[in-house]
Amino acid sequence: MRFFQSLVLTCLSSATFLTQAASFQIDKVGNEPLYQSILPVEVYQASRSHHLQDLTFTNAAGEQVPYTLFEDEELHPQSEISRNSQMLVAHPVTESQLDNAAALHIQLNQTGQHSTVDIQTNAASNTKKFAYLIDAGVKHPAFKALKIDWEGNEGKLLSFEVLASDNLKDWHSLGSGVLIKVASDSLIQNTIEISGDDTSRYLQIRPTDADATIIKQVRAEYLTVRSADRAMHVQKVDFIGREQDQNNHVINLDFEAQGRYPVQYLRVELPQLNTVTSARFYVRNKLSEPWQYLTTSSLYRIEKDGKLRANPDVQLNTTIARYWRMQFDEANGGLGADNPSLSLAWRPHTAVWNARGNSPFKLNIGDNPKVVNFVDIQGLIPDYKIEKVLQLPKANVGIAMDENASTSANTSRHKQDAWSTAPDYKSWLLWAGLALGVLLLAGMAYSLLKTDNQEK
Numbered sequence: 001m002r003f004f005q006s007l008v009l010t011c012l013s014s015a016t017f018l019t020q021a022a023s024f025q026i027d028k029v030g031n032e033p034l035y036q037s038i039l040p041v042e043v044y045q046a047s048r049s050h051h052l053q054d055l056t057f058t059n060a061a062g063e064q065v066p067y068t069l070f071e072d073e074e075l076h077p078q079s080e081i082s083r084n085s086q087m088l089v090a091h092p093v094t095e096s097q098l099d100n101a102a103a104l105h106i107q108l109n110q111t112g113q114h115s116t117v118d119i120q121t122n123a124a125s126n127t128k129k130f131a132y133l134i135d136a137g138v139k140h141p142a143f144k145a146l147k148i149d150w151e152g153n154e155g156k157l158l159s160f161e162v163l164a165s166d167n168l169k170d171w172h173s174l175g176s177g178v179l180i181k182v183a184s185d186s187l188i189q190n191t192i193e194i195s196g197d198d199t200s201r202y203l204q205i206r207p208t209d210a211d212a213t214i215i216k217q218v219r220a221e222y223l224t225v226r227s228a229d230r231a232m233h234v235q236k237v238d239f240i241g242r243e244q245d246q247n248n249h250v251i252n253l254d255f256e257a258q259g260r261y262p263v264q265y266l267r268v269e270l271p272q273l274n275t276v277t278s279a280r281f282y283v284r285n286k287l288s289e290p291w292q293y294l295t296t297s298s299l300y301r302i303e304k305d306g307k308l309r310a311n312p313d314v315q316l317n318t319t320i321a322r323y324w325r326m327q328f329d330e331a332n333g334g335l336g337a338d339n340p341s342l343s344l345a346w347r348p349h350t351a352v353w354n355a356r357g358n359s360p361f362k363l364n365i366g367d368n369p370k371v372v373n374f375v376d377i378q379g380l381i382p383d384y385k386i387e388k389v390l391q392l393p394k395a396n397v398g399i400a401m402d403e404n405a406s407t408s409a410n411t412s413r414h415k416q417d418a419w420s421t422a423p424d425y426k427s428w429l430l431w432a433g434l435a436l437g438v439l440l441l442a443g444m445a446y447s448l449l450k451t452d453n454q455e456k
Helices: 002-019 041-046 095-099 386-390 412-419 425-455
Strands: 022-027 034-038 055-058 067-070 083-088 091-094 104-111 114-121 130-135 143-151 156-165 172-181 191-193 202-207 214-223 233-236 238-245 250-256 263-269 275-284 292-304 307-310 314-319 323-329 341-346 350-354 361-365 396-400
Touching: 022 041, 034 396, 041 233, 041 361, 041 396, 055 067, 055 350, 130 214, 143 156, 143 172, 143 202, 156 292, 172 191, 172 292, 172 307, 263 292, 292 314, 323 341
Parallel strands: none
Antiparallel strands: 022 361, 022 396, 034 350, 055 361, 067 350, 083 214, 091 130, 104 114, 130 202, 143 191, 143 214, 156 172, 156 202, 233 341, 238 250, 250 323, 263 314, 263 341, 275 292, 275 323, 292 307
């Protein structure tokens, strides 16, 4: 009987160990009642619930303390981008005329809120290579991008540089880019991003190629709300397979995420230089589920004039998924024999929690607790304002404290933990212990019966 009791206790202790999930030490400095902590990647990898619903904070006594979660956009609303745009008139001028500013005579004609530009020149042109001059006006917002519509040159790569000046004499670079248009109009890259917050009056769009290019229309975009550069988590996902349909020339590349990441951006690195293509993106959480379409995006990786240019990150509505698919159609540029890499990016959550009790404090996640002490922010800060949250002292979330929360993103155990429901090991082991106890009792009864028969 003692052996049976010992066996049951061993089962129960094993169940406690197996249901234990990730715990992270919190490095708190001071004795303030409230702290803010930015969640690291490992928290998302350990969680077994979408939107971090299995997260708790505890003190040294193991008591839960109240907390709330903020998405990055809630604490930093200035990171929300709103773009306006305006049409600009681009005047073709030979580069030799632009290089001789004394020969230029520019007349700004006011017509309501718009302006036109009269350009006269007394200089003889010694080149037929055109640049395009824009008078954006004496006062205007800082442009962030130029969208260009041009004539002809389908199927050809065009490289441009954007210069700026306030006096037509001293020019400085605002950036450079490439324009791409294919004959079917299925792929167009027509944007040149502007670096910095320049508000110069004059802009010059200068092709870097020798061939003349006719610009038909230029639309300038500017930000009504400045975008803040916020830190992002970026995680490369595992490539798990490639399949190609020989009939319709479609290539599917499948990937698996290592955690329940709230993905906001996709970062694709194409393997071969001078690749111009497009891809469709799909997701699903189970292999048995159908693929769900997300978006389509142009992709390119081009080396031009010694500079490497690649497509920006693909922006998404926040998406949590285990399996990700990139689909390429050879009719839209194809891919080649090598596979691209895919990384998932998002801005992390911030937890605001009450440091009630004694240190050390821990962040626990992944064990599906029956009670989670999650509260509304007014429960922690009655007169809540964003500014008050941002002024709270910061407490860093350290590394995981047990082997089940390995920081390695590539272990099979880690992926299984993140994407499987926490097994009820305790119930399983209790039933196994009960079954074993029944077998032991049956064995003891059989032994007693056998002994009794032998005595007779």
